[in-house]
Amino acid sequence: MRSFDKPLLGLAQKKHIIKINWCPTRHNLLGSLQRDSSAIHLHDVQQSVDEGEATVLERSVRPGPSNQLTSFSWHPKDESRLLTISIAGMLTDYCVVERMTLNWSPSFHIVWTHGRKTLKTISSKDKIYQDIEDISLKMFRRAKLYYGLLPDLGQNGNLAEDESLKAVWKMLSYCRKLVDDGTIPNIADLKHPGIRTVFGLDRNTYMSKSECIKTQWTDVKSSVKVYTSLERDVALQLCGWKLDSETPLETVLEKLEVEEEYARAAALATFYLHLTRAIQLLNHGAGSNPRLSIVSMALAGYSAQSSGLWRQACMESKQQLTDPYLKAIFAFLTADGDNYDSILYEKCLNIEDRIGFACRFLSDSRLIEFLTKLTAEYMEEGKLNGLLLTGSCKEALPLLQKHLDNTGDVQTVSLIVVRSFPVSLVHEDVILQDWVNSYRNLLDSWRLWVHRAKLDILLNASKPPPQQVFVSCNFCKKSISAYLQGMKKGATGGVGGGGNKFNMSTAAAAKYSTSPNKHKITSCPHCRKPQPRCAVCLVNMGTSASHTCIPETGAPGDTSDSLNLLYGRHSAARSRAGALVHLNEFGAWYTWCQICRHGGHAAHILAWFNEHAECPVSTCTCQCLALDAANQIGSIISPPISS
Amino acid sequence: MYEAHSINAEHKDLIHDVAYDYYGLRMATCSSDQNIKVWDQDENGKWYLSANWKAHSGSVWKVTWAHPEFGQVIATCSFDRTAVVWEEVGPSPVQAEKTVHQWIRRTNLVDSRTSVTDVKFGPKSLGLVLATCSADGLVRIYEAPDVMNLSQWNLQHEVACPTLASCLTWNHSFSRDVMGCRFDIEIIGNLEEHSTTVWRVSWNVTGTIIASSGDDGCVRLWKSHHTNGFRCISVLKADGTQAKLPGASEPQPSSVGGSVGSRNQTGMTTSGGATSQQQPLVNPIGQSLAIKFMKLGAITNADQVPWH
Numbered sequence: 036m037r038s039f040d041k042p043l044l045g046l047a048q049k050k051h052i053i054k055i056n057w058c059p060t061r062h063n064l065l066g067s068l069q070r071d072s073s074a075i076h077l078h079d080v081q082q083s084v085d086e087g088e089a090t091v092l093e094r095s096v097r098p099g100p101s102n103q104l105t106s107f108s109w110h111p112k113d114e115s116r117l118l119t120i121s122i123a124g125m126l127t128d129y130c131v132v133e134r135m136t137l138n139w140s141p142s143f144h145i146v147w148t149h150g151r152k153t154l155k156t157i158s159s160k161d162k163i164y165q166d167i168e169d170i171s172l173k174m175f176r177r178a179k180l181y182y183g184l185l186p187d188l189g190q191n192g193n194l195a196e197d198e199s200l201k202a203v204w205k206m207l208s209y210c211r212k213l214v215d216d217g218t219i220p221n222i223a224d225l226k227h228p229g230i231r232t233v234f235g236l237d238r239n240t241y242m243s244k245s246e247c248i249k250t251q252w253t254d255v256k257s258s259v260k261v262y263t264s265l266e267r268d269v270a271l272q273l274c275g276w277k278l279d280s281e282t283p284l285e286t287v288l289e290k291l292e293v294e295e296e297y298a299r300a301a302a303l304a305t306f307y308l309h310l311t312r313a314i315q316l317l318n319h320g321a322g323s324n325p326r327l328s329i330v331s332m333a334l335a336g337y338s339a340q341s342s343g344l345w346r347q348a349c350m351e352s353k354q355q356l357t358d359p360y361l362k363a364i365f366a367f368l369t370a371d372g373d374n375y376d377s378i379l380y381e382k383c384l385n386i387e388d389r390i391g392f393a394c395r396f397l398s399d400s401r402l403i404e405f406l407t408k409l410t411a412e413y414m415e416e417g418k419l420n421g422l423l424l425t426g427s428c429k430e431a432l433p434l435l436q437k438h439l440d441n442t443g444d445v446q447t448v449s450l451i452v453v454r455s456f457p458v459s460l461v462h463e464d465v466i467l468q469d470w471v472n473s474y475r476n477l478l479d480s481w482r483l484w485v486h487r488a489k490l491d492i493l494l495n496a497s498k499p500p501p502q503q504v505f506v507s508c509n510f511c512k513k514s515i516s517a518y519l520q521g522m523k524k525g526a527t528g529g530v531g532g533g534g535n536k537f538n539m540s541t542a543a544a545a546k547y548s549t550s551p552n553k554h555k556i557t558s559c560p561h562c563r564k565p566q567p568r569c570a571v572c573l574v575n576m577g578t579s580a581s582h583t584c585i586p587e588t589g590a591p592g593d594t595s596d597s598l599n600l601l602y603g604r605h606s607a608a609r610s611r612a613g614a615l616v617h618l619n620e621f622g623a624w625y626t627w628c629q630i631c632r633h634g635g636h637a638a639h640i641l642a643w644f645n646e647h648a649e650c651p652v653s654t655c656t657c658q659c660l661a662l663d664a665a666n667q668i669g670s671i672i673s674p675p676i677s678s
Numbered sequence: 679m680y681e682a683h684s685i686n687a688e689h690k691d692l693i694h695d696v697a698y699d700y701y702g703l704r705m706a707t708c709s710s711d712q713n714i715k716v717w718d719q720d721e722n723g724k725w726y727l728s729a730n731w732k733a734h735s736g737s738v739w740k741v742t743w744a745h746p747e748f749g750q751v752i753a754t755c756s757f758d759r760t761a762v763v764w765e766e767v768g769p770s771p772v773q774a775e776k777t778v779h780q781w782i783r784r785t786n787l788v789d790s791r792t793s794v795t796d797v798k799f800g801p802k803s804l805g806l807v808l809a810t811c812s813a814d815g816l817v818r819i820y821e822a823p824d825v826m827n828l829s830q831w832n833l834q835h836e837v838a839c840p841t842l843a844s845c846l847t848w849n850h851s852f853s854r855d856v857m858g859c860r861f862d863i864e865i866i867g868n869l870e871e872h873s874t875t876v877w878r879v880s881w882n883v884t885g886t887i888i889a890s891s892g893d894d895g896c897v898r899l900w901k902s903h904h905t906n907g908f909r910c911i912s913v914l915k916a917d918g919t920q921a922k923l924p925g926a927s928e929p930q931p932s933s934v935g936g937s938v939g940s941r942n943q944t945g946m947t948t949s950g951g952a953t954s955q956q957q958p959l960v961n962p963i964g965q966s967l968a969i970k971f972m973k974l975g976a977i978t979n980a981d982q983v984p985w986h
Contacts, residue, residue, distance in 0.1 A: 062691065062710075062863030080735060081757050081793075090757075090813075095894070132895035136695050139880045139889055147889075147897050147914075148693045155682040158723065159915070167911050171884040246957065328780070443886035443902070477883065480700055618888055
């Protein structure tokens with residue numbers, strides 16, 4: 036029997052309490068009701084095991100709209116259910132919701148607690164999850180398909196399942212092709228120059244003055260001012276608007292026709308002053324869109340001295356057109372002098388066409404003004420097509436940042452950076468590093484390690500990371516890897532290793548490549564101590580594994596079998612060459628058991644374990660073969676074919 | 679009508695926290711019944727219990743996983759004024775049929791004089807560090823100097839906060855290299871749809887969607903919008919059925935639902951600090967040699983309702 040001389044716990048309340056009641060279904064939960072209150076206070080008493088003062092977590096719940104409760108009662112069995120009565124006599128049945136915790140996993144699970152003992156989860160397989168269009172799930176799907184890692188830039192867009200991203204990758208691929216071909220000159224060492232780089236807008240180098248030529252329509256007696264200059268040519272090239280003997284207008288139009296982009300083709304033909312061709316194109320397209328034939332009819336009415344009536348009719352019917360290219364055609368024909376604003380600032384046109392048009396028909400000062408405005412427009416909206424303007428350089432960062440803020444698509448942004456930006460920038464810029472590292476971290480947490488590794492390879496193509504594993508001498512601890520790699524850098528390396536045990540500075544995997552000019556290093560060149568001996572042939576390591584390693588047992592058929600086991604599928608070629616297999620680099624590699632640390636030439640060790648399970652060193656009873664997981668799989672070890 | 683999948687957690691009392699590991703393949707739960715449970719996923723994605731043990735002598739408030747680089751390590755904190763680091767030592771050989779994994783107590787952090795309310799491992803770029811906060815408002819940061827030895831943790835910093843601390847989080851986007859980069863804390867969205875207390879919030883992996891749970895028994899999903907605002911995109915009732923989206927115009931003056939996110943100027947997508955209720959942000963700032971922890975800002979809500 037406990038006798039208390041003071042209360043265990045005191046709970047001070049502001050108002051007079053009219054009812055208290057322990058919750059029968061939960062430990063240490065006390066409910067209390069104060070006078071003139073609409074809320075029931077819940078006191079969750081936390082009693083520690085030792086003597087310490089108990090603490091209380093308080094919560095209040097409002098069971099109903101009524102503002103004056105007179106009493107309440109817990110349900111004896113149902114979890115946290117209570118009944119309240121108000122001064123107006125209204126009964127309310129209320130269930131106190133337990134505190135819920137929740138979490139969101141990187142593999143697209145959401146879990147939360149329901150009641151006291153149940154967890155509820157939803158995962159990416161559930162429709163409800165798909166409905167919220169989580170960008171991370173989309174990124175995961177794309178990542179699995181090697182999005183952004185395919186060698187051809189343009190193909191990556193196909194994996195995105197997003198038209199605008201597809202266009203961006205296509206644009207990058209096209210631009211890269213032009214630079215690689217030398218079709219456009221190398222500007223500022225950028226792999227992907229933009230229109231602004233071409234005109235030198237970001238470097239404050241003024242572009243050369245353009246020549247203005249009054250160009251005749253091919254079929255209408257009228258002329259239009261067309262501007263040309265060297266820079267404009269390059270810019271048109273980038274927009275895919277450049278025409279020369281190799282790609283005459285006709286090829287471009289035919290290509291568009293095949294893609295059934297009749298309106299765009301007609302617009303291009305018009306901008307290149309071929310009205311008849313434009314009409315013809317529209318008529319071709321009339322099969323799929325009958326409206327086009329009516330438009331073509333209207334076009335046919337155009338002449339230089341078109342009556343005011345035609346002009347007015349065009350203006351009016353333009354309002355009803357929805358296709359931005361058809362609108363552009365009429366805007367061009369009815370343009371007032373050289374005011375082309377309704378074409379230039381038509382956001383539905385492709386960015387290439389807007390820039391291409393501007394490069395052809397705008398004077399120098401207005402072109403610069405337009406490009407500045409256009410850049411601002413794309414920056415503000417964070418549309419990645421804007422890369423055509425900025426090029427892949429520092430100036431594109433705000434654009435990418437905006438896109439990232441809008442979509443959360445750190446994947447596309449990182450991949451574009453890795454694939455198209457100058458390497459030096461990627462390695463120096465903290466923000467870019469952040470993006471790429473967040474994406475790498477995402478890939479890691481999705482366990483897409485192969486994909487991450489491929490990304491790392493792209494990232495470090497110019498600067499491979501340093502060697503991670505070295506062979507060092509057991510006595511003087513000097514590295515011998517440098518020697519083994521052919522002493523390319525004239526490094527001071529020691530060969531060797533002594534005693535009988537193998538020791539590597541990091542015993543993870545021997546990253547060890549032999550040089551074409553094989554050095555015979557049987558002892559450490561630094562301290563002259565011998566390298567360990569191969570446990571099978573008893574020759575010091577550093578010599579090439581002699582071909583006698585292949586046991587010439589039985590008939591050629593047997594040899595072939597054992598070789599099959601040894602070398603996997605490459606063995607067929609080998610066995611035909613006879614039992615005397617030529618040396619290969621792999622044969623001389625250091626191989627050792629991670630447990631007993633005995634080893635030798637890879638070829639010899641393989642041959643030994645083809646017939647034995649136990650270590651080749653006498654008195655060592657290590658079951659090396661049983662430890663080898665690759666042994667069970669078989670063909671993991673497939674050395675390069677030696678010729 | 680949509681139903682969520684159920685897992686019978688078999689805890690004997692209220693579950694306080696559920697945490698996923700780095701890959702989202704394992705889950706740990708902790709409860710007032712003083713136990714911790716670890717759940718694994720089988721090939722079909724079904725969760726099964728892989729370990730269960732009595733961890734503390736009081737309610738276990740929070741559980742958190744370390745980066746897998748450090749092994750299978752979790753930390754828990756409890757009302758019993760301790761935080762504990764646990765490591766898995768592989769399945770016990772006795773029960774070969776149903777593998778039950780063993781977890782060993784590696785260290786017991788007993789510095790706090792009051793209930794330890796939250797515990798979190800730091801980003802792995804800082805090494806193996808652990809932050810705890812306790813009901814008296816002290817944030818402690820521990821470091822394991824040797825990642826191979828989980829039983830040695832040194833108390834590195836003790837930061838006092840003016841209010842009682844109920845939860846904390848690390849900022850992952852702060853790297854050591856960023857110097858002197860101030861953290862701007864702005865309320866990027868005030869989500870007022872739970873008409874009552876919000877208990878927990880959680881980001882998706884890219885920081886574009888927030889899930890929140892509140893006293894009204896619903897889980898709500900909020901998606902960030904172009905204009906930096908957040909919009910409620912889904913409401914899930916606690917029992918796993920989907921509730922209808924309430925009309926947009928439903929002003930709730932009593933709401934304390936506030937999600938405060940913080941973005942640094944780089945606009946990282948992996949959002950730094952998700953905060954619920956009140957939460958002091960502890961930001962590591964790289965300085966030439968020693969890392970100093972500075973409080974850059976505190977976030978307070980008008981009506982603070984601590985979980986604990």
